[in-house]
Amino acid sequence: MKNILVPTDFTGTSERALAWAKFLAKHYSQDGQETLLTLAHVTQPYIPDSTLPTGEVGIGMMAVQEMEDVGELNLQEIADQLEREGFKTRIESRVGSIDSEIVDVADELKPDLIVMGRSHIDSFFDWLAGSSAADVAMTAHCPVLVVPTPDPSRNYPVQLQNIAYATQLEFDENHILRPVVQLARTFQSNLRLVKIQALNQPNVRDDRQYLTQIQAEFGQQRFVEDTVDADNVIEGLTKYTQTHQVDLLVMATRERDFLSKLLNPSLTKRMVLNSDVPVLVYHAEENY
Template sequence: MKSILIPVDFSKESEKALQVGARVAHKINAKLLLCHMAGIEELVINQNQAQAVQHNIFQLKLAEKQFSEFTDKEYLEGLVVEPVLQKELKFESIGEFASDVDASLIVMGTHGASGFKEVISGSNTEKVVRSSQVPVLVVKENDLNFNPEKIVLASNFDEEVIPAYKKVLEIAEMFESKVELIYVNLPGSNFKSTNEMDEILLNFFTKLNHPEPLSAIKKVNRIADYSIEEGIMSYAQLSQVDVIAIPTHGRTGVSRLLKGSVSEDIANHSILPVLTLKL
């Protein structure tokens, strides 16, 4: 049975993630692992030992009560839901735990319709994204009826993106979605001619061992815009995309991949889920 990992702090953002995770779990017959970082203290042999024991007992009982209330939802009926307590308050450990339990996906909730970059930077979500080898789905306010039909993968189509591309196809199969590809052509030194883009794409699909690389090239949507962010968001709006997939380097995070000027006027209106995939 596949597993979907959801870090929870019992907030409304966690509940959004739980609802989305439940919809996916029902679809693919997966188990939900709800991971809560309880902040349990290490016991040391000194005068504070009794205080640490009392603190740990309190945290465990509190977490048990919160889990009971948090999972008392009709939409969880028929699903295997397994609460997990993590001792340390470290979001960086979520990705490692997800790999240890062979989770197929991490689902996290985030606040409102903040900027596209802010969804996945400067927060606990960014810490998970940077450290996780498991794909992370960041959901927002409009995702309670999560049933994506279209995922767009934005890429520069370097060879290193191939594993992320394959992972997107796996996730799309889980979601029963179709995948669309976009290449954002930027002005200035990053500009590529049609022939140069064709060469990049042909190399990508050839290295991928695609059975029909020339046909695959024709299916890549080429967008000209002033920044990666603007190109992605413009395409997502015009094509009624449900999920935006972004490959990322763990060492730099998504914000470094999304180079160029950020158009907050466009990004702040994005309430789309973002799927991040580690390169």
């Protein structure tokens, strides 16, 4: 892993994401390669109000420029601290929509991974609107690790002892599993394949068909296979991560058209918004 993109808004949520980025970069740097941490901050543009006097509009524009300058100073301070800790860094400051600017930076710099914090979703309207982290996870062209703000009543150490991979065993997933298996090998993690058996989920193909295919490439000893009965996938995965000490949940998402997204919101996005543990999102190549 040569380049990790870490968007930040300088809050505790971003600090948690940075801790994960440092954890990963330190480990991969030990393998003989230097991992670059690219810190990015997006200042949202000023939207002028046509009812305001021209002078007040100018003041608003100046305020945005000042916020951008402050953002660059804060980025540089974090970068300097990381350099003192032995990390190689780069900073990117942008103005615009948070999620689209982050995706643009990722398209330009081609990072191996984006690590991004996600604040609490406290209401239905927060969930409906989504979050920048969830939007980036669904649209970026590279894997995205979304790190939620931890519950202060629970201990969530930054570690990779137990990885859970959510699967429905309804399509060929070996191309997605390859980097997940490599991640588990690199960190010597326990890897579990987790299928949620829910009434509202399709169960068309025989699970054994794909389990045999997975075992043929990766070996049966590599996985623990768990099937969980639940009313729905989100409930099942949430209970599973809470009862099995999961450090990281891995999910895949696929391209869908606008109508599909509107009528059937992605399970991956919903889990990103609801999970208490970090969620690593991979993008499958095929459409459905």
